[in-house]
Amino acid sequence: MDANEPGLGTNRPASERLEPPDSFVAQANVADPAVYAAFEENWPGAWERAGDLLEWDRPHERVLGAEDGFRWFQGGRLNACYNCVDRHLADRKNQVALAWEGRNGESRTYTYLELYHEVNEFAAALRELGVEEGDVVTMYMPMIPELPVAMLSCARIGAVHSVVYAGFAADALATRMNAADSAYLLTCDGYYRRGDAVLLKNKADTAAVTVDGDVTSVVVDRLDGYDCSLGADEHDYDELVCAHARERVDPVRRRASDDLFIIYTSGTTGTPKKVTHTTGGYLSYVAWTARAVLDIRPEDTYWCSADVGWITGHSYIVYGPLALGTTTVMYEGAPDHPEKTRIWEIIERNAVDIFYTAPTAIRAFMKWGAEYPADYDLSSLRLLGTVGEPINPRAWEWYHEHVGRGECPVVDTWWQTETGGILVSTLPAVSDMKPGTAGPPLPGISVSVVDDRGGIEAREGGYLVVDRPWPGMPQELCEGRRWANRGDDRSPADPTAWTYPTEDGAFVDKDGYVTILGRVDDVINVSGHRFGTMEIESAIVDVEGVAEAAVVSGDHDVHGKAIYAYVSPEDGHERQDALREGIVAAVKESIGPIARPEAIVFTPEMPKTRSGKIMRRLLADIANGEDLGDLSALRNPEVVGEIESTVEER
Ligand code: PRX
Numbered sequence: 001m002d003a004n005e006p007g008l009g010t011n012r013p014a015s016e017r018l019e020p021p022d023s024f025v026a027q028a029n030v031a032d033p034a035v036y037a038a039f040e041e042n043w044p045g046a047w048e049r050a051g052d053l054l055e056w057d058r059p060h061e062r063v064l065g066a067e068d069g070f071r072w073f074q075g076g077r078l079n080a081c082y083n084c085v086d087r088h089l090a091d092r093k094n095q096v097a098l099a100w101e102g103r104n105g106e107s108r109t110y111t112y113l114e115l116y117h118e119v120n121e122f123a124a125a126l127r128e129l130g131v132e133e134g135d136v137v138t139m140y141m142p143m144i145p146e147l148p149v150a151m152l153s154c155a156r157i158g159a160v161h162s163v164v165y166a167g168f169a170a171d172a173l174a175t176r177m178n179a180a181d182s183a184y185l186l187t188c189d190g191y192y193r194r195g196d197a198v199l200l201k202n203k204a205d206t207a208a209v210t211v212d213g214d215v216t217s218v219v220v221d222r223l224d225g226y227d228c229s230l231g232a233d234e235h236d237y238d239e240l241v242c243a244h245a246r247e248r249v250d251p252v253r254r255r256a257s258d259d260l261f262i263i264y265t266s267g268t269t270g271t272p273k274k275v276t277h278t279t280g281g282y283l284s285y286v287a288w289t290a291r292a293v294l295d296i297r298p299e300d301t302y303w304c305s306a307d308v309g310w311i312t313g314h315s316y317i318v319y320g321p322l323a324l325g326t327t328t329v330m331y332e333g334a335p336d337h338p339e340k341t342r343i344w345e346i347i348e349r350n351a352v353d354i355f356y357t358a359p360t361a362i363r364a365f366m367k368w369g370a371e372y373p374a375d376y377d378l379s380s381l382r383l384l385g386t387v388g389e390p391i392n393p394r395a396w397e398w399y400h401e402h403v404g405r406g407e408c409p410v411v412d413t414w415w416q417t418e419t420g421g422i423l424v425s426t427l428p429a430v431s432d433m434k435p436g437t438a439g440p441p442l443p444g445i446s447v448s449v450v451d452d453r454g455g456i457e458a459r460e461g462g463y464l465v466v467d468r469p470w471p472g473m474p475q476e477l478c479e480g481r482r483w484a485n486r487g488d489d490r491s492p493a494d495p496t497a498w499t500y501p502t503e504d505g506a507f508v509d510k511d512g513y514v515t516i517l518g519r520v521d522d523v524i525n526v527s528g529h530r531f532g533t534m535e536i537e538s539a540i541v542d543v544e545g546v547a548e549a550a551v552v553s554g555d556h557d558v559h560g561k562a563i564y565a566y567v568s569p570e571d572g573h574e575r576q577d578a579l580r581e582g583i584v585a586a587v588k589e590s591i592g593p594i595a596r597p598e599a600i601v602f603t604p605e606m607p608k609t610r611s612g613k614i615m616r617r618l619l620a621d622i623a624n625g626e627d628l629g630d631l632s633a634l635r636n637p638e639v640v641g642e643i644e645s646t647v648e649e650r
Pocket residue numbers: 265311312386387388389390391412413414415416417418438502503504516517518519525528529530
């Protein structure tokens with residue numbers, strides 16, 4: 001692979017290695033290096049360890065069935081809500097399950113018993129509204145406890161939730177509801193963002209106009225003093241829960257391979273990519289990785305600062321930690337509102353043991369200064385984690401030193417919406433850490449780095465593929481797959497039998513550690529959030545006066561990557577200010593403010609190859625101020641200088 005391709009070649013890690021401290025190793029959940037060999041010698045059977053973390057209504061017959069698609073824990077039956085709530089009542093009903101930190105110092109806690117009651121009550125309410133097993137309930141909710149409660153209520157009755165990030169626009173909500181054929185919506189009147197009220201119900205109402213079919217809604221009253229009138233088939237969350245007070249709903253026994261939830265992410269087309277996670281495989285996998293990588297124990301207070309609207313929140317705020325019976329912290333708002341001390345205050349007040357956040361947040365903390373964490377007692381911290389984007393060694397070291405006192409191991413966890421849980425990371429008590437490198441694949445996981453013909457390319461950098469199935473894989477990768485689908489008798493352990501292309505570039509060092517270099521497809525990862533360039537381009541070309549648009553990513557100090565939109569206006573639409581405003585508004589309206597381009601660069605023409613394709617790679621190089629090299633493949637090289645000078649002037 002050419003190291004100049006977008007996303008490759010910039011994040012070479014430091015070669016320094018750090019050993020995990022003895023004090024950490026002595027108490028860790030998984031500290032025996034033999035775990036890797038145990039999985040290799042008995043694969044896929046060793047995955048029973050993950051299944052054994054759950055309580056099953058019926059045990060599986062086979063760890064991995066593979067005749068007609070992959071079936072993890074085939075024959076097994078279980079309920080995800082029972083596993084995250086009910087089964088903990090015997091030992092820790094009065095332990096806090098969910099500690100919510102609202103904006104303005106508000107807080108709320110739910111013990112496992114309280115969670116059990118509210119989940120049952122809302123499950124009864126959902127049933128009364130007509131929700132049946134297999135129905136899709138969409139949730140368009142901010143970071144308030146009713147969201148995890150509702151997710152678990154769905155799981156209890158075998159309904160499938162589809163959480164749509166609250167920052168998404170009405171259009172994005174409608175597209176996802178239609179795609180999932182969802183007739184139920186949970187939302188709320190609004191929420192606060194940096195002190196301002198965002199009226200979420202208004203956005204949901206706008207979406208409802210373009211949703212096919214009738215929608216039954218439940219609305220949580222979140223805003224103080226804001227009276228939101230409810231229409232026909234709209235129900236107040238509190239009233240429903242009160243009306244079903246003390247009711248019990250038996251958890252529905254689901255097949256291990258039944259859907260637990262849907263989540264939409266960005267792919268390379270203009271439409272969102274559907275990812276469906278399973279009940280048994282997914283839940284076992286997130287419980288196992290939360291235990292082995294994040295070292296979570298029931299007595300811990302664990303905080304992942306992600307939003308529940310993304311996969312990180314599903315797997316490592318809700319399902320993984322609750323399956324293990326721990327106390328999971330969830331926070332509303334922003335890290336610098338009302339003050340830049342917010343994160344450290346929450347850690348101190350809750351005596352957080354494990355903190356899991358994104359590199360983009362760490363880079364912002366760095367910019368604000370080490371004096372902020374230094375002012376707080378962070379001595380409760382035992383382990384730190386990062387997720388979502390590559391972490392540069394400097395940010396890794398800052399996190400390790402200023403947040404972890406140089407004593408907490410840091411796990412750099414690589415995974416994706418599609419993988420359900422972490423696939424590549426050090427095990428914090430087993431492996432040495434190398435800042436900037438995620439680590440080896442987890443036990444039982446196999447990845448390789450290939451060139452564009454599928455040949456192994458490990459050291460030089462290439463395309464990262466996962467070459468063995470894993471329990472957290474989504475339905476979309478299970479269906480219609482067979483081991484022996486090439487007419488030969490490959491055994492399931494044969495790594496050449498099947499692969500999942502991750503669309504990330506990576507290289508592997510001599511110790512087998514994987515360094516992730518970034519996306520190699522048309523997906524941009526900004527602050528750990530995924531956007532398809534096509535989604536953004538189609539919003540932009542819909543603006544009157546835009547002839548063509550090309551969206552690429554440029555490097556950004558804090559956010560990792562930034563969105564650059566190159567736009568050529570139609571004749572007669574050269575008024576850039578008006579066009580710029582129209583473009584920003586269109587992106588906000590069709591996707592949401594988070595997809596707003598960092599830069600909009602106007603050019604009379606796009607640089608094109610002789611066959612008429614826009615040369616996006618060249619546009620990315622211009623955004624990054626890189627040497628452009630040979631331009632002979634271009635039909636119109638004369639536009640390049642003009643675009644470069646426009647970018648430089650910014
Ligand atoms: O490019 C990789 C990057 O995030 C992408 C997946 O994004 P998403 O599906 O939104 O899931 C984010 C949360 C898991 C990957 O293709 N990515 C994720 N974790 C890392 C990472 N890049 C480098 N290092 C990581 N630890």
